[in-house]
Amino acid sequence: ACLGSKGTFSLSASDTSDKNRVKSRLKKFITRRPSLKTLQEKGLIKDQIFGSHLHTVCERENSTVPWFVKKCIEAVEKRGLDADGIYRVSGNLATIQKLRNFFSCSISPRVFPEEKLNLDDSQWEDIHVVTGALKMFFRELPEPLFPYSFFEPFVEAISKIETIKSLVQKLPPPNRDTMKALFGHLTKIVAKASKNLMSTQSLGIVFGPTLLRAENETGNMAVHMVYQNQIAELMLSEYSKIFDSEED
Template sequence: MDPSKTSKPSQAANLEDEPYPSLSDYHDYEPNLEFDDTELQQSPDDIAQSIEFIEIESCETSPVEDFPEENFDELVEACEENSYSLMYCPSYPAVDDSAVDKYADIAKYGIVDVKGDDAVGRKIIVVYACKLPPVKEINHSLLLSYLIYTLDQYVEQDYSLIYFHYGLCSKNKPSLSWIVQVYKAFDRKYKKNLKALYLVHPTNFLKIVSQLFRPLISAKFGRKLNYINTLAELNEEIPLDKLDIPQEIKEHDRKLGGIGDLTSALDNLNVVPSLPTQQFGISLSDIKKNYGLVIAPVVRQCIEFLDQPDALETEGLFRRSANGVKVKHLKDLANLGKPLNFEDPHEAAVLLKTFLRELKEPLLTYELYDEVMQFQCWNKDEVLKQVQVLIMEKLPEDNYIVLKYIISFLSRVMERQDLNKMNAQNLAVVFGPNLVWSDNVSMSLVAIGPINMFTQFLLQQHNKIFMI
């Protein structure tokens, strides 16, 4: 072990009430998909009666009959108890390996994925219709259970949901009754922190279904709904480099005429202004060259603001998003090397996460990604020693200094968890994907589990790991 390392020492905008209008007019192009829309080939009155019938009818004919409404809360609690437990820490129950096995047949399709954070600090959850297998080849009850299991890990923080509609056809399209059951299953707990729902490449079928659900959808939830007709439009809201978009969806977008704009958008994503004061989107070595400091000024300013008692005690710190316009303004000021004035703790929290997420290389480096992914396989008796070796010996010195500075601050956040509700588990879910990712493998649910568990262990054992 390297001895040198052991001695290193106002009111926020109410986003829930912000409108989310449609971002563009409906595109005239209708893809030639094999929809079996017999459920929709009826009069408006018949359709309304069908919806009413689905609402009041028992679940005997529903493919999700395992989720009777009276038992739903109990099922959710069971999922919460098993979510993100840490095998090595006595304060948490053991990892539920049975859940991994239970959902293996669903997870293998890649229908649902989690893709880091968007521009205002919200977790991005993606659903791909094109990855749905034929109806006869998938258990829809298990699919709903898997959706609940996935969302239960993120619903306590603000999140965005992207649904890629392309690829839904008569062979893989779930029944209308199942869709209604899904909507009913995802009650206020899931809708409260959902800040934006993006429906990408909508068809007439999807818009008709949306209209059918209008009586069931609150006005507030309706404002979160956004129709996105091309990937270029989606890029304006969520940078496409954060999404692992299947090639068939890109080809479909080409038919919609979006490929030209998309190419320009992707080109622009890789352009980093060559400012001598740049802080975002560059490497730690570049920051050290620009400022003569290992810890970027923006990181220090964010943490110094958040380290005040009032900020530390803010409920949902790092889980809530912030005003996008204000965050962008603060980011621009930081890139000009100017001092930052925060009006709200969530602004500083989002900016800190954004800095980590936009580093040219993750703080824990590409080289250590594979080792972090093996965290669950490490011997229980050797795990502390292995983490110490990884952090103290294998992590570059500058990365170590920045990581220690951030983890030390997060330990003080955990000390106020009775007020801010941010324990090690919650902070790991927020920070894990912003500390480590691969340079050639897309972030997925498979990767997020080990990353979050590693981060949780790092937080809980920080005194021993960093010799604090």
């Protein structure tokens, strides 16, 4: 750059050329930058939590219930059982996304120190943010908590508790154990229904479409929704009968 006749700076031809060269390189970098999906497929990013298959998350953590699910359940049971409309009331979406991003990578306790996972921190003060993030986790699973291949069998087994119980026992361990943890938690919500106003039916409506759906929804969405709600309600109302053989 040089000083002009009126005391102002002007760019020389070489400066302009350098500037254009930098712009060109930046543009090429941005257009060629691999997507998150590409990085995951190549194994360069391995700790994505939201949007990963349940078995992948559990294998990475050497567990059958994702750590994030456990942390959210603990937080709700600690300070949210009496909250009016718990799981039905929506938290602030921007804050939920912030929590999602905070936990989206390296959630494993081997990578993410315990002290950094304090859901009692003031920024997560609204318990509906925690429940919103937990619902988002289940909603973003590539395959629902109730695997696609189990959807029809569960629909056909409605009201047949022993058949439902048998189906649960046939589920892959991550699905079975995560299901047990979640519905066991939801029984504690129902136990406080006089305060939080969340009945078995209310929770069935909230969780049914999130936890199970048909792989192909063509033309049957309304019918499927009824089944989704009913199955979620049944899993909750008959929890002890369905999961009793799984008790420690």
